[in-house]
Amino acid sequence: AIAAARQREVGAVVEALTDMIDTLSFDFRSNPEIGLPRNPSSKTRNIIHTILARMSACFDEAFGDHGAYSRYEVRSPAQRGFTIEHVLPSEGGMEKSWFESQAGYAKRRNRIGALLLIRRKDNEALADVDFPTRRAGYRDLTRLARTFHPDFYTDEAVRVLNELGLEFEPMEKFGPAEIEKRHEIYIQLAELTWSSRRIAFAARREAAEDSRVYALNLSRSLHPA
Secondary structure, three states: OHHHHHHHHHHHHHHHHHHHHHOOOOOHHHOOOOEOOOOOOHHHHHHHHHHHHHHHHHHHHHOOOOOHHHHHOOEOOOOOOEEEEEOOOOOOOHHHHHOOOHHHHHHHOOEHHHEEEEEHHHHHHOOOOOHHHHHHHHOOOOHHHHOOOHHHOOHHHHHHHHHHOOOOOOOOOOOHHHHHHHHHHHHHHHHHHOOHHHHHHHHHHOOOOOHHHHHHHHHHHOOOO
16 A cells, blocks of 8 residues: 555656656757857856766666766866766877868867766876777766777667667767767757656656655756756
8 A cells, every 4th residue: 555655656746747847948959069169168168067967867867877967966176076078089199080170170079979977087097098098998987988888788788778769889980970970869868868758767767666756856857957
């Protein structure tokens, strides 16, 4: 009887959250160049950081890792704080040969699909290393960073990605085509992050846990920046 009552309470919270989110409007496709400008202001960096934090937390939650948003929102200069990581190094060596021009390289490395959140200490350790070295370093970092590396793609990971409809794949290089592909996946992840589909997915994943607490935490994490 207690379990049934709790499930009814959870259902009511999920329904209320779904109705609330369906009234919100987040059009991430209206700005196809979303990312960092060449010389971003602190306000712009904070906005992109928050978007990446919410997306990263949503991705982690799909794998059962809850409460990640509060971690991602801790920012540098604290050594354990997170900062925006460019997948492509600022100068570039071999990577530049993948692009049509220096200007194209500089522009594309700032798109949101070419960005991650990682801890400041890891960002400093990977500063200006080439992409193959960087990809190897990502293997032990955040779940979103690990999607670059083939070791991420266990049977469980592939199953969750299929449920989410996100076509992440390991990448041997990170040129224009790869950035465009990842950029599109990020847009899909952002749409999921601010959608009622996330609630339904979470409800299925949390059927065997205390979903009431989870749903209340999720309502806070969904509040737009």
